Amino acid sequence: MLEDTIGAVGPPDEPAMTAARQLQARLTKPAGSLGALEDLSVRLAGLAGSCPPPVPAPAAVAIFAGDHGVHAQRVSPWPQEVTGQMVGNFLAGGAVVNAFARQAGASVTVIDVGVAGPLPVPDPSGVADPERTCSLDGAAGAGPLDRAAGPAVPRLVDASVRRGTRDMTVTAAMTRDEARAAVEVGITIAEELVDAGAGILLTGDMGIANTTPAAALIAAFTGVDAAETTGRGTGVDDLTYQHKIEVVRAALRRHHPDPADPLGVLAAVGGLEHAALTGFVLGAAAHRVPVLLDGVIAVSAALAAAAFAPASVAAMVAGHRSAEPGASVALRQLGLTPLIDLGLRLGEGTGALLALPVVTGAVRVLHEVATFDSAGVAEK
Ligand SMILES: Cc1cc2ncn([C@H]3O[C@H](COP(=O)(O)O)[C@@H](O)[C@H]3O)c2cc1C
Ligand SMILES: O=C(O)c1cccnc1
16 A cells, blocks of 8 residues: 555646746736745645645544653653543544644544553543633633534544653664554555545644654664654753753664655654654545645654655645754755744644645635736736
């Protein structure tokens, strides 16, 4: 399945891109006045092979969840159980990603690709949190009451490959077969969402300690030193941060991952959700559907996708610039400019969801804005 998907990723359609550039020049606005949105509209026309490209809707965010053996090296201040607990929170609609998905009208699919612990039973009742003291007095529908609003309730897919990776400082995080299985989970999810009508896919992740394999992947694919690809994740102190860099270095020294062998890199120093996200990006590209990338986890997986199929970059839209330094290293290598830069460092798909209206707006312009001729507006 992986090889077929890679084989289905094709180059952008040049005539559609030319048509989009020419249309942009005829719309009732000064040339170039929509800045990065103009380039984005051209790229999306090239991906779709039509001008205008379809409006990217409905949107579907897929949150791939997994645990990490390297957590044992104390690279995250959070206990591993939080991964499964947050999956419960996603399903109950109570996480930041849910609030932003409701705002954006996006569906949420949570995929257990390798959570270590048991998953809590979801509570979709939306019962108000008695400790929530800052809700507006008498504001009907404020807070958790709104959880029932928006698209269908979040869905859980059980696609666990193994209950967390091994510690990459001791041995390979996964076998090649496990990494391949996780990549193929991502391909399958992308395919299912596209078959169900999604016009754009958004990446999400959950996995305590997952910024450590992300830093290792980015270092492996770019050759940039771990000191520049490693960040503070959920917020480690100075001492732990230095230690985290050394953990990434130790893993790279042990495995010497070869960037020309992306499956080998993922298996050695990746994570189950990173591998699944790689497949998700490849699946989107194979179906010529745009994939809106979230933060550092997503862009580390995007590097693996680009190593498998360089043309897959044409399907990628960088949603935001994560505060994690490795994200900027990866985006530079991919040649992608993020749409928004708000200092976010959460993951889950939050930055991608906030960028969604920018993508939709870029395409709507090609569908809806009048030309100088049709509107009778004089040109300069
Ligand atoms: C409550 C909570 C919610 C989150 N949502 C996303 N992450 C993010 O933080 C984690 C990665 O950071 P590190 O590598 O430092 O552990 C991932 O789970 C990521 O999705 C969260 C983390 C926490 C604690
Ligand atoms: O950029 C991200 O996706 C990110 C940053 C910090 C922690 N978790 C995720």
